Amino acid sequence: MVSVPSWGATEVNASTAAAPASVSRRFPEGFYWGVATAAYQVEGAWNEDGKGESIWDRFAHTPGKIKNNDTGDVANDHYHRYAEDVALMKSMGATAYRFSISWPRIFPDGSGTPNPAGLDFYSRLVDELRSAGIEPFATLYHWDLPLALQDRYGGWRSAETAKAFAEYAGYVAGRLGDRVKHFFTINEFRTFVESGYQGLDVPMAGGQTIHLGGAPGVEFPDGELNQVRHHAVLGHGLAVQAIRARGPADAKVGFAENGRWAVPAVDTPEYVAAAETATRELNADFLTVMLEGRYTDAYLEQAGADAPAFTDDELKTIASPLDFAGINVYRPHVYVQPSGEPPGYRVVPFNASHPKMQASWHIFAPEVMYWAPRQVQSLWGAQSIFITENGCAAADVVSSDGKVYDSDRVMFLRGCLEQLQRATSEGVPVDGYFHWSSQDNFEWVNGFGDRFGLIYVNFDTLERTPKLSAQWFREAARHNAVV
Ligand code: BG6
Numbered sequence: 001m002v003s004v005p006s007w008g009a010t011e012v013n014a015s016t017a018a019a020p021a022s023v024s025r026r027f028p029e030g031f032y033w034g035v036a037t038a039a040y041q042v043e044g045a046w047n048e049d050g051k052g053e054s055i056w057d058r059f060a061h062t063p064g065k066i067k068n069n070d071t072g073d074v075a076n077d078h079y080h081r082y083a084e085d086v087a088l089m090k091s092m093g094a095t096a097y098r099f100s101i102s103w104p105r106i107f108p109d110g111s112g113t114p115n116p117a118g119l120d121f122y123s124r125l126v127d128e129l130r131s132a133g134i135e136p137f138a139t140l141y142h143w144d145l146p147l148a149l150q151d152r153y154g155g156w157r158s159a160e161t162a163k164a165f166a167e168y169a170g171y172v173a174g175r176l177g178d179r180v181k182h183f184f185t186i187n188e189f190r191t192f193v194e195s196g197y198q199g200l201d202v203p204m205a206g207g208q209t210i211h212l213g214g215a216p217g218v219e220f221p222d223g224e225l226n227q228v229r230h231h232a233v234l235g236h237g238l239a240v241q242a243i244r245a246r247g248p249a250d251a252k253v254g255f256a257e258n259g260r261w262a263v264p265a266v267d268t269p270e271y272v273a274a275a276e277t278a279t280r281e282l283n284a285d286f287l288t289v290m291l292e293g294r295y296t297d298a299y300l301e302q303a304g305a306d307a308p309a310f311t312d313d314e315l316k317t318i319a320s321p322l323d324f325a326g327i328n329v330y331r332p333h334v335y336v337q338p339s340g341e342p343p344g345y346r347v348v349p350f351n352a353s354h355p356k357m358q359a360s361w362h363i364f365a366p367e368v369m370y371w372a373p374r375q376v377q378s379l380w381g382a383q384s385i386f387i388t389e390n391g392c393a394a395a396d397v398v399s400s401d402g403k404v405y406d407s408d409r410v411m412f413l414r415g416c417l418e419q420l421q422r423a424t425s426e427g428v429p430v431d432g433y434f435h436w437s438s439q440d441n442f443e444w445v446n447g448f449g450d451r452f453g454l455i456y457v458n459f460d461t462l463e464r465t466p467k468l469s470a471q472w473f474r475e476a477a478r479h480n481a482v483v
Helices: 008-016 057-059 079-093 116-131 147-152 159-177 189-197 224-247 270-280 284-292 297-306 312-318 369-380 407-424 468-479
Strands: 032-038 096-100 135-140 182-185 200-203 209-212 254-257 263-264 325-329 334-338 343-347 385-389 430-436 455-456 464-466
Touching: 008 430, 032 135, 032 385, 057 147, 079 116, 079 455, 079 464, 096 430, 116 135, 116 159, 135 147, 135 159, 147 159, 159 182, 159 200, 159 224, 182 189, 182 224, 182 464, 189 200, 189 224, 189 254, 189 284, 224 254, 224 284, 224 297, 224 312, 254 284, 254 385, 263 270, 263 369, 263 430, 270 284, 270 334, 270 343, 284 312, 325 369, 369 385, 407 430
Parallel strands: 032 096, 032 430, 096 135, 135 182, 182 254, 254 325, 263 334, 325 385, 385 430
Antiparallel strands: 200 209, 334 343, 455 464
């Protein structure tokens, strides 16, 4: 049994009152109010029911790789508590759930013979969601590659992994497609490629950077890294084709990429145009090639001898037509201003005092939530866009009254959703928003330290407590508006 979050008499009254007459900041009818998670970050049950080992299992089991040597072995135990978690989502007013499927649960050896018990978990989850009136959105790759493919091919270093991914994607779409209608191929191409295959330099407060690596934890030179990037987008394209071939006729397919968003420092047409130029070039290796079917001249020129090897046929596959673009939007990558010199824009540095959320990389700049989808529409003509992730880490604690007052997350949400509503009110075709995350969870190399959830999780007892932000989300979802 799950109780609906309660915030005392005043809040309960507010939540049962009619929508304020002044609500004009509405989202389009049918807008999805979603929450998101990923398999390795919440499921646990790392070696149950025939699941194979993933690169993240191996990585987290290697001492020294993860803060406090935390692992996803148990995580939120979502694998066993999914019914409780779906009930919590329902109580938060969520109408959609973006979860990821663990590839090594389905194909323990990466390819070959599927494991029916692995698929069965997702089948039960999907049934539970649908009976709660929550639309399932499945991500096929959220970084937990079967270890067997790492060992056999060096992971995404080889086009064989891209082919195996398509095989798996087609199989899942064929099996779940009677009840799952939205599929995301790959989550955050840039993050998993750059942190897993080279180590990611993350800017910290005070201008320093820290070097973070994720699984599989190899460090390739630029040429090989570009080939990994190419195989990731190739895997996406092949998966789109496999889902079309083996999934249901009404399946909708897209990706979920954390673009490098360039935001105009000033809202004039010249700045806006400069920001579009910047966003297109800064994403040449992922978004741009998937949406245009070509690597930009500037990208190839800059890569020189390190440019990936590719064929025209591969480019066509990579740009296979999509039903929607999914974008993860946390912060601007840069602010820009126009420039008469190539590349047509200049980067405006973030001031040292620019407001931040808790994570040192997390500049607070909610206007990115307006510009990112607007640019995806204006640059690439997207007709359907999902915000597949947005959220922030916060220093959440359970207060003496048992509640979690994440006032900064509420501020962040309000700011971001106002900007998103600004976009939809101008006709930018955003069809849904997924908050990262539904619950606090395993934050990759940061272990359980960074809390991103609308629901607080005590990782000793696994007790869940909806935060103040869950209440905010519920009201926004209920009114389909920023209230
Ligand atoms: C998600 C991860 O896809 O991206 C989250 O699974 C993470 O755990 C988020 O917090 C952060 O995105 P970025 O842009 O910082 O890589």
